[in-house]
Amino acid sequence: MSQEVVIVGGGVVGSSAAYFILRSDPSTRVTVLERDLTYVRASSALSLAGIRQQFSTPVAVQMSLFGLDFLRAMPELLDVEGSSPTADFHENGYLFLAGEKGVDVIKENWALQTSLGADIALLDRNGLRDRFQWLNVDDLEFGSFGISGEGWFDGYGVLQALKKKAQALGARYVHSEVTGLSRAGRRVSGVKTSSGQEYACSMLVNAAGPWARNIAGMLDIDLPVYARRRSVFNVSSPAVLERAPLLIDPTGVWFRPEGNGYLCGIAPTPENDHDDLPLDEVDHALFDDIVWPTLAARVPQFEALRVESSWSGYYEYNVFDHNAIIGFHPDVENCVFANGFSGHGMQHGPATGRAVSELVLNGRFETLDLAPLGWPRVLSNNPIVEKNVV
Numbered sequence: 001m002s003q004e005v006v007i008v009g010g011g012v013v014g015s016s017a018a019y020f021i022l023r024s025d026p027s028t029r030v031t032v033l034e035r036d037l038t039y040v041r042a043s044s045a046l047s048l049a050g051i052r053q054q055f056s057t058p059v060a061v062q063m064s065l066f067g068l069d070f071l072r073a074m075p076e077l078l079d080v081e082g083s084s085p086t087a088d089f090h091e092n093g094y095l096f097l098a099g100e101k102g103v104d105v106i107k108e109n110w111a112l113q114t115s116l117g118a119d120i121a122l123l124d125r126n127g128l129r130d131r132f133q134w135l136n137v138d139d140l141e142f143g144s145f146g147i148s149g150e151g152w153f154d155g156y157g158v159l160q161a162l163k164k165k166a167q168a169l170g171a172r173y174v175h176s177e178v179t180g181l182s183r184a185g186r187r188v189s190g191v192k193t194s195s196g197q198e199y200a201c202s203m204l205v206n207a208a209g210p211w212a213r214n215i216a217g218m219l220d221i222d223l224p225v226y227a228r229r230r231s232v233f234n235v236s237s238p239a240v241l242e243r244a245p246l247l248i249d250p251t252g253v254w255f256r257p258e259g260n261g262y263l264c265g266i267a268p269t270p271e272n273d274h275d276d277l278p279l280d281e282v283d284h285a286l287f288d289d290i291v292w293p294t295l296a297a298r299v300p301q302f303e304a305l306r307v308e309s310s311w312s313g314y315y316e317y318n319v320f321d322h323n324a325i326i327g328f329h330p331d332v333e334n335c336v337f338a339n340g341f342s343g344h345g346m347q348h349g350p351a352t353g354r355a356v357s358e359l360v361l362n363g364r365f366e367t368l369d370l371a372p373l374g375w376p377r378v379l380s381n382n383p384i385v386e387k388n389v390v
Helices: 012-024 058-077 100-115 125-131 155-168 209-217 284-298 345-362 375-379
Strands: 004-008 029-034 094-098 120-124 142-146 172-175 178-184 187-193 198-200 203-206 225-236 246-248 254-258 261-265 306-318 325-329 332-339
Touching: 004 012, 004 198, 012 029, 012 155, 012 332, 012 345, 058 100, 058 155, 058 345, 094 100, 100 120, 100 142, 120 125, 125 142, 155 172, 155 345, 178 209, 187 332, 203 209, 203 345, 209 225, 209 306, 209 332, 225 284, 261 284, 284 306, 325 345, 325 375, 332 345
Parallel strands: 004 029, 004 203, 029 172, 094 246, 203 332
Antiparallel strands: 094 142, 120 142, 178 187, 187 198, 225 261, 225 306, 246 254, 254 261, 325 332
């Protein structure tokens, strides 16, 4: 008898899971419940869609390496009736900068990343000056730069391609919001929706992004994932920065090219990082007080900047340790969690989808072992420390 799998959330993680499940077992019946099929407020649609291997934990590096391979193979993997989508991958690299205090961390991270096959260069101050002549390096000691395999892509296009392929394989997408779960002991038996319909399930996948905590609460499970707003500013400038990467300043301010201009922003400070702030608001004071002055100091050509547009999107932020929670919770035997990516969901979506499909179909990880990202570390208060949080 074929499984009835219900996936809550049709963003890149949920759609990746649907795709990989059906690619492995076409007999599975997959229903994806998505609260907004326009994806207007979805994190997948509002994401900057970057991909990098510059993390400080092996599992994150390995997930990004798989994501890179997936993006490059998209035309073949996600082809539907001769329509071969591409990721529109801009392979300009990430550039992490470090002052005196960050030297040991950046060297340690570089050693790990390169040992796992990532193509990362470690540049001292002179190396940074030679490669990026527009950069003010006076207060810098080192930078780590992704020579290949890092950059940004069309996140919305990748999401739509995954969804279209999953549908071609048999996934059913339903516009509805989950309002409750039917549970018998340690199993979920049904998913209740705002349309008044209930969907039977032999396996539930929580891929609800910023709203995943609500789904977990319906199972009396405390998921430490909250919706945290991030503001992005699209600016114009006469600056001419040859092949600029996505640059992360030691302060956390970042920028990257976008068309004829640039995107930029910064993660809010912890004391100002509140839950569920409205997405129709943008923190313009953040730009005026911190982002612009920092960019002008780091890139002198950025003294002349003008905000052309801006938007806000949600990070599904895992306040426990900023890493994803992927796997079964001991209290519910047929619910797979895939939540809390804290800004890394687009690049880790393919690896997560593959992992979720293995848990759904076989009850275990079979390719990349994502056990370090499971619930046990949360329940035992043993956080994974990720040093390259952006």
